[in-house]
Amino acid sequence: MPKMKYEQIYKDLKQKIEGEEYPYQEFLPSENTLVQIYHCSRNTVRRAIGALVTDGYVQTLHGKGVRNIFRPIEQTSYMIGGIESFKESSIRNKKEGRTKVLQFMELTVDEKIAKKTGFPLETVIYYIQRLHYLDGKPLIINHNYFLKSIIPGLTPQIAEQSIYDYLEHTLHMTIVNSKRVVTVEKITQIDEKYLQLDVNDYNCLAVITSQTFNSEGIMFEFTQSRHRPDYFRFQDNAVRKSN
Amino acid sequence: MPKMKYEQIYKDLKQKIEGEEYPYQEFLPSENTLVQIYHCSRNTVRRAIGALVTDGYVQTLHGKGVRNIFRPIEQTSYMIGGIESFKESSIRNKKEGRTKVLQFMELTVDEKIAKKTGFPLETVIYYIQRLHYLDGKPLIINHNYFLKSIIPGLTPQIAEQSIYDYLEHTLHMTIVNSKRVVTVEKITQIDEKYLQLDVNDYNCLAVITSQTFNSEGIMFEFTQSRHRPDYFRFQDNAVRKSN
DNA sequence: GCCGATTTGTCCGTATGTATC
DNA sequence: CGATACATACGGACAAATCGG
Numbered sequence: 001m002p003k004m005k006y007e008q009i010y011k012d013l014k015q016k017i018e019g020e021e022y023p024y025q026e027f028l029p030s031e032n033t034l035v036q037i038y039h040c041s042r043n044t045v046r047r048a049i050g051a052l053v054t055d056g057y058v059q060t061l062h063g064k065g066v067r068n069i070f071r072p073i074e075q076t077s078y079m080i081g082g083i084e085s086f087k088e089s090s091i092r093n094k095k096e097g098r099t100k101v102l103q104f105m106e107l108t109v110d111e112k113i114a115k116k117t118g119f120p121l122e123t124v125i126y127y128i129q130r131l132h133y134l135d136g137k138p139l140i141i142n143h144n145y146f147l148k149s150i151i152p153g154l155t156p157q158i159a160e161q162s163i164y165d166y167l168e169h170t171l172h173m174t175i176v177n178s179k180r181v182v183t184v185e186k187i188t189q190i191d192e193k194y195l196q197l198d199v200n201d202y203n204c205l206a207v208i209t210s211q212t213f214n215s216e217g218i219m220f221e222f223t224q225s226r227h228r229p230d231y232f233r234f235q236d237n238a239v240r241k242s243n
Numbered sequence: 244m245p246k247m248k249y250e251q252i253y254k255d256l257k258q259k260i261e262g263e264e265y266p267y268q269e270f271l272p273s274e275n276t277l278v279q280i281y282h283c284s285r286n287t288v289r290r291a292i293g294a295l296v297t298d299g300y301v302q303t304l305h306g307k308g309v310r311n312i313f314r315p316i317e318q319t320s321y322m323i324g325g326i327e328s329f330k331e332s333s334i335r336n337k338k339e340g341r342t343k344v345l346q347f348m349e350l351t352v353d354e355k356i357a358k359k360t361g362f363p364l365e366t367v368i369y370y371i372q373r374l375h376y377l378d379g380k381p382l383i384i385n386h387n388y389f390l391k392s393i394i395p396g397l398t399p400q401i402a403e404q405s406i407y408d409y410l411e412h413t414l415h416m417t418i419v420n421s422k423r424v425v426t427v428e429k430i431t432q433i434d435e436k437y438l439q440l441d442v443n444d445y446n447c448l449a450v451i452t453s454q455t456f457n458s459e460g461i462m463f464e465f466t467q468s469r470h471r472p473d474y475f476r477f478q479d480n481a482v483r484k485s486n
Numbered sequence: 487g488c489c490g491a492t493t494t495g496t497c498c499g500t501a502t503g504t505a506t507c
Numbered sequence: 508c509g510a511t512a513c514a515t516a517c518g519g520a521c522a523a524a525t526c527g528g
Contacts, residue, residue: 004496025460030512041498046513054297059419059460062513063505067460069420071361118314176302177312180479182425184449184472204447204472206427217268217302217310229427229447236423236479247515273493284517289494305494306524 009038010048017057017070027065028058056237086132086140087162095134102141102194103129104156106148117145117222118211124148128159131194138195139231143224150220174215181209182234185226195228206232252281252291260300260313270308271301299480328407329375329383338377345384345437346372347399349391360388360465361454367391371402374437381438382474386467393463417458424452425477428469438471449475 013028022028029037034045049066052058057070086097107127109119119125125145132140144163146154151167158166167173185207187197195205205226212221256271265271272280277288292309295301300313333340350370352362362368368388375383387406389397394410401409410416428450430440438448448469455464 006496032512042513043499044497047496053420056420056422059456059458060513061458061460061506063507063511065506065512069456069460175483177296177299177483178481179299180481182449182475182477182479184427184445184447184475186445202427202429202447204427204445206425206449213302213312215302215304217304217312232425232427234425234477236425238421238423240418240420249515275493286518287516290515303494304525306492306526308493308525 005038005040006044006047006051009034009040009045010051012038013048013052014055014057017052017068018072022068024068024070027067030065053239054237086142087165096136098133098136099160100131100133101128101156101159102131103127104159113145118219119145119147119222126151126154128154128163129190130159134231137231139228141191141194141226143226145222147218147220150214150216150218173220176213176215178210178212183207183209191226195226197228202229205229206234208234248281248283249287249290249294252277252283252288253294255281256291256295257298257300260295260311261315265311267311267313270310273308296482297480328405329385330405330408333377336377339379341376341379342403343374343376344371344399344402345374346370347402356388361462362388362390362465369394369397371397371406372433373402377474380474382471384434384437384469386469388465390461390463393457393459393461416463419456419458421453421455426450426452434469438469440471445472448472449477451477 016022028034028049031042031045031049035042038045049058049060053060057068058066059069060066086099105127107113107125109117109121109123109125111121113119113125114121124147126148128142128144128146130142130144131138132142144159146163148154150173151171154163154166164175167175183206184204187199187203187205191197191205192199197205206229208223208225208227210221210223210225211219212223214220259265271277271292274285274288274292278285281288292301292303296303300311301309302312303309327335329340329342348370350356350368352360352364352366352368354364356362356368357364367390369391371385371387371389373385373387374381375385387402389406391397393416394414397406397409407418410418426449427447430442430446430448434440434448435442440448449472451466451468451470453464453466453468454462455466457463
């Protein structure tokens, strides 16, 4: 249970913005005022504000103030920037999520897999194919590749629940960051079958390819996430560099 | 010309990482060492490192150090997280970019447009349709909506060059942030015609919808960017929150 | 297992610069 | 011009994690 001040302030401000205690387009209290409110240093306030900027909640204007630019529409979105497991996002979006394991096997990395995933040759991995349902509809097919040496004892039962739960709470692994690429790809027969898509309707889908690293700095997971195009939505907030 | 120390350090470290002066998977010099190297405070070093973390270049490990996790594969990517104009990214990717203006008109926002873009009713806007070529191939169709009151004097000639150039250097507007959503949509007849796509091949494309804000906090631009699926690539690095 | 050295994480106070009004 | 507000930078203190002896 970390009780970091800047995160407390960040959450509090976020909540006040979402609850419209600070009106849209208006300025938040000045940094010095917030220092007095939260009884902390200006650095700490600025850190909280910085997090809100990257979230797209506010924008800071030199010499003027910090303006609220949050629009509640974003709440309806399915996915935001962070790293989330399917289970976590289901809960956050208050939907009923379910997962079906289609394949579960151990493999040794050959040249083809090595080129695709970036794992070194000859290492042993789990290959898992899973179908994720949201409110009863099959929306996502995941192809997961996990390094077995890092994640021993993985079972289909765990895969059906939440692998990230297992990693973080049972193995006490720390997931640090994830490099992701969004592309559009042609539908395969597997996609068509499990996602119940009609080629005459959509013949492509959205693919998120991600490489995930733990605190040892090793990439322990390579995943290809194939999303039904009509339910896919990837949100982002970009900040312009001043140059 | 800002000469901020932390940005200098950031750029220098970035360059050293890309140039493999720091080997992959190895630790960078400790923060205290960097303080001595760059003759600055620890805060300043930490700020530079923080930027590298969000770029996915390094990961920091509590009590251990800062590890280089940069892989040069990423150089081939077309688009990264930031806000870039087509012209800027063409230059960065060392490709020959060209732009053709398909439509250019003034409109008054009706209910349909208001719902789509979020612009208030009755405001006057420019609607611009542009086709972007990279190395001679038509890759992107952009549908831009600009608030005329904010951006007076826009012409087809400017639209053919770079609108962002005009905004920043002629009008001295400051572009601050951009909220983006990536989705997959069905091809329209316009897409098919200009992007030279065959419906029997791909019948969808990647769409980036963005709302861009200036330093006045007002959304002055709504853009729908429709990308050829076979050339589309959207990169991202996500950092796991510790909770 | 403990202790000390190293390293990153959090937080504070202060000073100075720069943009806005 | 002065007051206010954000931006950059410095230096110091302590906590927490890691590692070697």
